[in-house]
Amino acid sequence: MVRLGPGRPRIRPTAVLGDRAYCSKAIRAYLRSRGIAAVIPEPRDQQAHRPRRGDEGGRPISYDRGFHKKRNVVEGSFALLEQWCGLATRYDEHALIYRGAAVLAAVLS
Numbered sequence: 001m002v003r004l005g006p007g008r009p010r011i012r013p014t015a016v017l018g019d020r021a022y023c024s025k026a027i028r029a030y031l032r033s034r035g036i037a038a039v040i041p042e043p044r045d046q047q048a049h050r051p052r053r054g055d056e057g058g059r060p061i062s063y064d065r066g067f068h069k070k071r072n073v074v075e076g077s078f079a080l081l082e083q084w085c086g087l088a089t090r091y092d093e094h095a096l097i098y099r100g101a102a103v104l105a106a107v108l109s
Contacts, residue, residue: 015039015064017071023061039063039071080109 015037018027023040031038042061050057082088084105092098 012036015067017068017074019071020044028061037064039068041068077106081105 012034013036016031016039018038018040020041020043023042023046028038028040040061041063047060050060081102084101086092087098087101087105090098092101
């Protein structure tokens, strides 16, 4: 937990799951500075580019492959919820009604 001032302490995530689109030096440096593990695979074009750079290419990026495979469960859940058109387009004016529709969709799915 991280104490930032008055109010409840914030909880810092232990890891961030992402797809290959979020593999950049800036994102990895930001997560590293905050002490958060990046579970983001490296794009294939960057993997192929590293050997061509020789010693300048650096080391391959390591990540927990088993933990990354669990990412599809979350994405599949969002895909099921987005089949409810009202949830995907956010027609509801109030957050309470939107939350109720999200809970109903989760229960019925």
